[in-house]
Amino acid sequence: MKFFGRFAALRGVSATFSAGRLYVVLGDNGAGKSTLLRVITGLMEPSQGSVTLLGATKVRDVAHRVGYMGHAPLLYDELSGMENLRYFAGLYGIKDGEVSRKAMLMVGLDPDLERRVGQYSQGMRQRLSLARAVLHDPELMLLDEPFSNVDVRSARDMAAVLGRVRDQGKTIFVVTHQAQLMEGVADEFVHMAAGQIAKRVANGPTATAALVGEPGIPRGESMADPEVRTTR
Amino acid sequence: MSTMAIARATLMKDLRMEWRSKDAINSMLFFALLVVVIFSFAFNPTAEESRQIAGGLIWVAFLFAAVVALNQTWARELRNQVLDAYRVSPAPPNALFLAKTIGNFLFVVVLECLMAPLFVIFYELRSVGPVWQLIVVALLGTWALVVNGTFFAALSIRTRSREIMLPLILFPISIPALLGMVDATTSILTGEASPDFWIKMLAVYDIVFTAICLMLFETVLNAE
Numbered sequence: 166m167k168f169f170g171r172f173a174a175l176r177g178v179s180a181t182f183s184a185g186r187l188y189v190v191l192g193d194n195g196a197g198k199s200t201l202l203r204v205i206t207g208l209m210e211p212s213q214g215s216v217t218l219l220g221a222t223k224v225r226d227v228a229h230r231v232g233y234m235g236h237a238p239l240l241y242d243e244l245s246g247m248e249n250l251r252y253f254a255g256l257y258g259i260k261d262g263e264v265s266r267k268a269m270l271m272v273g274l275d276p277d278l279e280r281r282v283g284q285y286s287q288g289m290r291q292r293l294s295l296a297r298a299v300l301h302d303p304e305l306m307l308l309d310e311p312f313s314n315v316d317v318r319s320a321r322d323m324a325a326v327l328g329r330v331r332d333q334g335k336t337i338f339v340v341t342h343q344a345q346l347m348e349g350v351a352d353e354f355v356h357m358a359a360g361q362i363a364k365r366v367a368n369g370p371t372a373t374a375a376l377v378g379e380p381g382i383p384r385g386e387s388m389a390d391p392e393v394r395t396t397r
Numbered sequence: 398m399s400t401m402a403i404a405r406a407t408l409m410k411d412l413r414m415e416w417r418s419k420d421a422i423n424s425m426l427f428f429a430l431l432v433v434v435i436f437s438f439a440f441n442p443t444a445e446e447s448r449q450i451a452g453g454l455i456w457v458a459f460l461f462a463a464v465v466a467l468n469q470t471w472a473r474e475l476r477n478q479v480l481d482a483y484r485v486s487p488a489p490p491n492a493l494f495l496a497k498t499i500g501n502f503l504f505v506v507v508l509e510c511l512m513a514p515l516f517v518i519f520y521e522l523r524s525v526g527p528v529w530q531l532i533v534v535a536l537l538g539t540w541a542l543v544v545n546g547t548f549f550a551a552l553s554i555r556t557r558s559r560e561i562m563l564p565l566i567l568f569p570i571s572i573p574a575l576l577g578m579v580d581a582t583t584s585i586l587t588g589e590a591s592p593d594f595w596i597k598m599l600a601v602y603d604i605v606f607t608a609i610c611l612m613l614f615e616t617v618l619n620a621e
């Protein structure tokens with residue numbers, strides 16, 4: 166449970182998620198998706214109940230195994246991309262600059278770009294934010310609307326990156342309103358409504374039919390995006 | 398990485414950002430300069446009068462100017478919610494606090510170095526006591542201001558009117574330190590009394606409040 170004053174942002178969320186899978190969390194604005202991620206990461210304490218993360222009840226004990234990408238980019242505008250990544254790598258005890266370079270290359274950014282992040286386009290910021298989240302090779306990644314304000318091509322590239330990361334055995338949660346981008350790579354869709362997990366649907370031929378029409382899920386055509394697919 | 402290594406990396410990052418934006422140092426310098434010039438014209442003191450009032454004047458100017466920098470420090474961490482990236486990392490909270498405090502200390506010391514010649518010129522200041530004692534008082538007094546200031550600025554970052562909130566919390570708790578700084582400075586400038594008691598009091602104040610801030614900072618950082 167998570168209350169903001171008298172408003173219950175999360176109501177009786179109780180669920181277990183398996184490792185090595187990519188979960189897409191869907192739902193209307195205010196459904197509790199971002200709050201759920203913030204509670205899981207330890208940025209918010211649950212008002213009632215507890216979170217067990219990677220076997221630990223104190224999130225801080227497993228912080229080095231978790232990657233978080235917030236709704237905001239979580240980057241310093243005054244620094245370049247590499248300067249940002251080198252600093253955040255240091256927080257995880259990574260001194261090797263090559264790790265930051267590889268993370269930038271993985272998301273399709275040039276590590277030699279000296280431009281400050283404040284001058285990046287929104288798509289570049291989101292990519293760099295993703296690079297920051299995967300920098301320390303976390304087992305669990307929690308991504309809050311990674312495709313917001315990102316052009317379709319960049320979003321497809323990012324979704325493909327997530328598919329590849331999942332294929333390496335990582336567990337990923339993606340909160341998004343753009344379910345169609347994730348249909349090619351997701352393992353399970355988790356639909357939230359009014360602070361609760363309303364439905365969980367394994368990805369497959371019937372996933373679209375099962376979810377279309379739920380609040381926050383677009384009606385009509387298939388959500389599938391043929392350009393975003395990975396094999397497992 | 399150790400607390401000190403992360404504190405050093407955070408400090409270097411903050412210094413680099415300040416070097417590029419010059420937000421804190423410019424606003425502090427402008428504010429302190431205004432205080433010096435306006436007070437000089439308002440009171441037009443003689444050299445002897447200056448020695449009597451300069452202790453209070455100098456430290457009030459630095460206290461107000463430091464508040465400007467203290468607000469800037471955490472404002473940077475709130476932009477793009479970067480503070481969340483630190484909070485979800487395994488980095489120790491105290492490393493962040495130490496880096497911010499040392500960074501603010503350096504900014505205010507730079508300000509003091511730039512403003513000292515102006516005080517001498519505008520107020521015809523000549524110290525009767527030993528100048529090295531003034532340097533000790535300046536360093537201890539500056540640390541007293543920034544250690545509490547950095548802590549309370551962190552405490553007030555999530556409040557809606559943080560620019561007002563910081564001085565409201567900081568000034569009352571800084572009164573003992575301010576008293577020590579002003580009396581020690583006046584004692585040295587006039588040579589009328591020994592500043593030893595005030596210097597010792599400032600040292601104790603610094604140790605006690607640094608310890609308390611370090612103990613409580615994790616709670617403040619993770620407060621919702």
